[in-house]
Amino acid sequence: MRGYCAGTLPQTPASSQACGKTPFTQPLACEFLPMPTYLSNTQLETYRRDGFLVLPEFASAEACLKIRAQGMALAASLVPPPEKATVFTADGGEGGHVADDYFLGSGGDIRCFFEKDAFDTAGQLRADAHLCLNKLGHALHDRDEHFAAFSRTPELAALATDIGFLDPRLLQSMYIFKQPRIGGEVSCHTDHTFLWTEPRSCVGFWFAIDDATTENGCMWALPGGHHLPVKVRSRLNAERTRAVMDVYDTEPYPTTGLVSLEAKRGTLVLLDGALPHLSGPNHSAEPRHAYTIHAIEGAARYLPDNWLQREVAELRGFAPV
Ligand code: FE2
Numbered sequence: 001m002r003g004y005c006a007g008t009l010p011q012t013p014a015s016s017q018a019c020g021k022t023p024f025t026q027p028l029a030c031e032f033l034p035m036p037t038y039l040s041n042t043q044l045e046t047y048r049r050d051g052f053l054v055l056p057e058f059a060s061a062e063a064c065l066k067i068r069a070q071g072m073a074l075a076a077s078l079v080p081p082p083e084k085a086t087v088f089t090a091d092g093g094e095g096g097h098v099a100d101d102y103f104l105g106s107g108g109d110i111r112c113f114f115e116k117d118a119f120d121t122a123g124q125l126r127a128d129a130h131l132c133l134n135k136l137g138h139a140l141h142d143r144d145e146h147f148a149a150f151s152r153t154p155e156l157a158a159l160a161t162d163i164g165f166l167d168p169r170l171l172q173s174m175y176i177f178k179q180p181r182i183g184g185e186v187s188c189h190t191d192h193t194f195l196w197t198e199p200r201s202c203v204g205f206w207f208a209i210d211d212a213t214t215e216n217g218c219m220w221a222l223p224g225g226h227h228l229p230v231k232v233r234s235r236l237n238a239e240r241t242r243a244v245m246d247v248y249d250t251e252p253y254p255t256t257g258l259v260s261l262e263a264k265r266g267t268l269v270l271l272d273g274a275l276p277h278l279s280g281p282n283h284s285a286e287p288r289h290a291y292t293i294h295a296i297e298g299a300a301r302y303l304p305d306n307w308l309q310r311e312v313a314e315l316r317g318f319a320p321v
Helices: 041-050 061-078 082-089 093-104 145-151 154-162
Strands: 052-055 110-114 133-138 168-176 186-189 203-208 219-221 232-236 243-247 259-261 268-272 277-279 290-297
Touching: 041 052, 061 110, 061 133, 061 145, 061 168, 061 203, 093 110, 145 168, 145 290
Parallel strands: none
Antiparallel strands: 052 268, 110 133, 133 168, 168 290, 186 277, 203 268, 203 290, 219 259, 219 277, 232 243
């Protein structure tokens, strides 16, 4: 479904909180906070200042290649026939309702989403169907054993604790293909817009499975932009049949000051849920595969009209099982 990326929205300005056992991911200013165990103090300060942190070589090349092979295998086995694919990639019209159902039902499943530029003017796929996918989503971390193992490690658990989680819950995952030539851009957004909790707690864990460059559509982010109020919230309409946007601020995010987040395979990029970020199209001949997990704090209130609905109590954290 075009226009959806991860999920986003409420107006919780990132502000320092008092000390004590204050959960969640807003900057914490307290001399009694525990020392980080995975990150250095400097890395933690950088994350809190910028709203993102790039951690090269977090995952091994071997682990990335295993996940890559599994992503391709899932794509090949799960991709629907092209005649059905045109239904849920159609913009509006007859296919719109089916497309919305397909997307809104994907929160606890592994489903396939096509690139819109994968179709020619006659509506035919330009290549084999599984090579035309934009992404798989949105519960690979719970529905596939390979992705489940990649998503839960002692290092990830320690990292989550370092950045302020008390009880992280893995809510959403996506395998993003950013296919050569047709990989589409993702416009500037925040992930909290789509995965709204009160207080704000969403954090993205983005893994470069292939090298991400400015040529093949790497991410860009606005340093410190997580201190701005989130401008838009995506939520279900009253009939719960499609997602709609509540706009709190029509002023676009600044377009100057964005920095490119080029990343070698195995790099992990942490993204505060309120951080404006985007990625460009992939007009190169190189794929740009990535895997991303979005986690929320277990005690935060997960809004009942967020598009993705799962029982938070049943979601698990980063600790290996
Ligand atoms: Fe995002």
